[in-house]
Amino acid sequence: MIPATDPNGAPLRIGPHDAVSIDGVAFRKVGDSPDGHVFQNTLTGLHEGFGHAQLAALSMAGRVEFKANAFGAISVRTQMTAGATAFADLPLDHQKKVAWYLEWITEFLKWEAAWYAENADKPRRERSGPEPRSNAGIAQALEKIGQTIQARADARTRPPGKDGEPAQPRKPRAGSPAAGYNGPSVETFKTHLENYEAAGRNALALRPKTNRCGNRKPRFHPEVERILQEYAAQYAAEHKRSKALCHRKMRAALNALNDARVADGLAPYPVPSDKTLARRIDALDMFLVEAKRLGVDRATRKHRFIQGQAEAIRPGQRIEMDEWKLDLFFLLSQTDLLADLSDEQLADLKKRRWFLCVAIDVATRCIVGMRVDQTASVRNALSTLEMVVSDKAHLAAAAGALSSWQHMALRPEDVVTDSGGSFIAEDFHLAVIGLGSTHDIPPAGLPHLRGTIERLFKTLSLQLVREFTGQAFSNKVERGDYPAQERASITVEQFVLLAVRYALDIYHLTPHAGLGGETPADAWTRLTGHYGILPVPGRNERRSVFGLRLTRTLGRHGLQIMGLDYRADVLQVLYLKRGKIQVDIRLDPLDIGAISVAIDGTWHEARAATSGFDGVRLADHRALCEMLAKRFADQAALTQPIVNEALRTIGARATAAEKAAHFLTRFAEPEDIARAERSLRDFTIPTDADFAGRTAANPLDGVIPTGGAPYVGPPDTPPPAVPERRPNRSRPRPAQPDAGSTPPRKPPIVDLED
Incomplete structure (x- = not known):
């Protein structure tokens, strides 16, 4: 009011x-x-x-x-230099120091004004003393005004008399030394005077620079720092260990490590003191420490005041996304994920640090998207955003997590990112708008406007990355002489699976101070039950928003992508009306069973003419084509069971690298598809109609008839009808031998696992 x-x-x-x-x-x-x-x-x-x-x-x-x-520009610069916005924000000892210097400067400016008033009309040789700003003038002024300032300082220290005035000073005792000059030197005074006037006579310019003193380099070797953090974390446990006990256990661990180093001829590490460990313990999250030592309920009651109005009150209202350059070097994997890279690229990859893109729901603090890529890329950002609106149950299973990730999918209302190149790219911006969401980009240089995701990265750095050797740290100075690349101990595929397990089994189940002691998983259950969530996009909408943008020519057999035909009634009608025309396509790299086709501004779904490809990834399809093309020179020998068995063989790969491929950005650009199609130019997958006229072979028996042998079947049984081959779709079929020629050879044995 x-x-x-x-x-x-x-x-x-x-x-x-x-x-x-x-x-x-x-x-x-x-x-x-x-x-x-x-x-x-x-x-x-x-x-x-x-x-x-x-x-x-x-x-x-x-x-x-x-x-x-x-x-004001000068005022802002002064505040930045002083590290404070107002005089009252300074520590008390600095305030006293600033006031002391300001008193000298004020008295000097008054003396200077009086000097110019007295000598304004006098010739230079008749003036009373040197120029006020000269060294001699400043020395003379300081000597004169010093007595006045010293008398004031003495009066401040004397107790007041009955009349309220300071008591008279005592006479100096006989033989005591006389008080000398106690003011600033000429050079020091000139420096402070110039700074004060350059700052528009702002007192903050006189702040001492002692707050910037001190050695800020890491005190301990990274191995010692890791042990220090480990035993500091042991303080936050239900055992309620004392700080002294944690220090004894830490000292014992370091002594054992030093014994091994001495045996190897290396110098031992210094053992941190109990005060150092106590400072590390005090730096831990207070609520988390007390929640583990006292219980969540008691800690929540004790710190209930920390519950404030959240930036978002319902799930999906605010999704924050950002990319983080991992402070870790990785070993190169021995899988086909890096098979296309040259030796120079592999050598460069050993030095490169990967980027982790994460999306977090602010209302519940739940991680709803996580992807890793070699660089900060718009494709990685799009893949993370797609994870936000997708079911992730199979991803949790691939990572081996015990907690569910199944229902943590929603359509965001507001997507908040920084102004990095991956997020301001047109493709990402269009994808956010395509979901019906708002793309919010706070001003650069204000990370607190995205505080939730920034705090999450710090948590991942302290609680996950610190568990591995080969840490890059934030800069070379902090890293020191630590051989980070030589100490790399984990592949990126192993790390991303562990990161997902940490997010689901640890982070989501840990009491969160920002939620008042509630875990993110419980907050998700409570808030989604109260507010609900917006429905996620359907398959066709998801492909139109996130799918790879391709262009193909419509033909009699529909549309073809990497040897697969896609057909729909709307495509048949379009072909009859307009013939062979170019159409825009959206392809989901994680599910090639169907594509989206743009016809007159509307997206329509076209399904693969060969069954069994629903849920098949684009990378798996490429491996399938390479496998079948290598083993079957005549594509007419392919049957539906053979293709299905090959798909099952590829899909059954369960290595850590293959599981991690769900979280790595791979084979996800139109140029990758064009390159793969050039390598598979003469190979196509027959359609269900082509399979209908062929004899089904049992792939488990490994007996696959080739195109060069005549049909051998039961007596009095005519050979099966072979459908007419489509022109320009595959290699020419070998000519059939004449009757009475050499008997056919035994068909080869083919191992699909090879």
């Missing part, structure tokens, strides 16, 4: 660079009117007018906060 205005209230003098806050809302002045000021809300950008009488009444009520020249 605005207090009653006083028509006689004095108008407030507010400049365009002054900061004004009314009832906690920040404003800045953008204009004047005869009756008051026009302010702009710094958060919303909206303008609002305040009359002089209204502002005066608000100021008298204590509801106006004012900082003069807060937005």
Whole structure:
């Protein structure tokens, strides 16, 4: 409620660079009117007018906060240099030091003004003393004003007399030394005077620089730091160990490590003191420590005040995404995931740090998307966003997690990212809009506006990355002489699976201070039950938003992508009307059983003409084509059981690298498809109609008839009809031998696992 205005209230003098806050809302002045000021809300950008009488009444009520020249360039630079926005924000000892220097400068400026007033009209040789700003002038001034300042300092330390004035100083005892000069030197005074005037006479420019002193380099070797963090974490346990006990256990572990180093001829590591371990323990999350030592209920009751109004109240209302350059070097995997890279690329990859892209729901603190790539790429960001709207039960199973990830899929209302290249790219922006969501990009340099995802990365760094050797740390200075690349101990495929397990089995099940002690998994269950979630996109909508953008020519057999035909009634009607035309296609790399085709601005679904490809990944299909093309020179020998068995063989690969491929960005660009199609130019997968006229072979027997042998079947049984081959779709079929020629050879034995 605005207090009653006083028509006689004095108008407030507010400049365009002054900061004004009314009832906690920040404003800045953008204009004047005869009756008051026009302010702009710094958060919303909206303008609002305040009359002089209204502002005066608000100021008298204590509801106006004012900082003069807060937005001025010189003032802002001074605040950055001083590390504070106001004099009152400085520590008390610094305030006293600034006041002492300011007293000397003020007295000098008064002395200087008096000197110029006295000598303004006098010739230079008749002036009383040297120039005030010369070294001799400053020395003379400091000597004169020093007595006055020293007398004030002495008076401040004396207790007041009966009349309230400071008591008279005592006479110095006989033989005691006389008090000498106790002021700043000439050079020091000149430096402070210049800084003070350059800052527009802002007292913050006089702050001592002692707050920047000290050695900020890491004190301990990374191996010692790891042990230090490990035993600091043991303090936060139900055993309720004391800090002294944790230090004894840490000292014993380091002594054992040092014994081994001495035996190898290496110097032992220094053992951190108990105070060092105590500081590491004090740096732990207070709520997490007490939740583990006292129980979640007691910790929640004790810290209930930390529950505040969240930035989002319902699941999906705000999804924060960001990419993080992992502070870890990885071993190269021995799988086909890196088979296409040259030796130079592999050598460069050993030095490269991978990027982790994560999406988190702010209301529940649940991780709803996680992908890894070699670089910060828009494809990695799109894949992470697609995970947000997709069921992830199979991904949790691939990682071996015990907790479910099945129902943590939703359509976001607002996607918040930074202004990195992966997120401001047109493809990502269009995908967010295609989901019906809002893409919010806070101003650069303000990470606290995306505090949830930033805090998550710090948690992952401290609780997950620190468990592995080969850490890169944040910079070379922090890394020191630590041989990070030589100490790499895990592949990126192993790491991403462990990261998913950590997210599901540890992070989602740990009491969270931002949720008032509730775990993210429980918060998801509670909030989704209360608010519900927006339905996720269907298969056709998901392909139209996230699918690879391809262009193909429509033909009699529909559309062909990597040897697979796709057909639909709408394509047949379109072909009859317009013939062979180029159409836009969207292909989901994780499910090639169907594609989306754009016809007159509407997306239609076209399904693969060969059954069994629902849920097959594009990378698996490429491996299938290479396998079958290598073993079957004549594609007419293919039957549906052979293709199905080959698909099962490829899909049954269960190595860690194959499981991790779900979280790695691979084979996901139109150029990759074009390159694969060139290598498989002469190979196609027959359709269900082609399979219908062929004799089904049992792939488990391994007997596969070839095109060069005549048909051998039961007596009096005519050979099966072979469908007419489509022109220009495969290699020419070998000519059939004449009757009476050499008997056919025994068909070869083919192992699909080879």
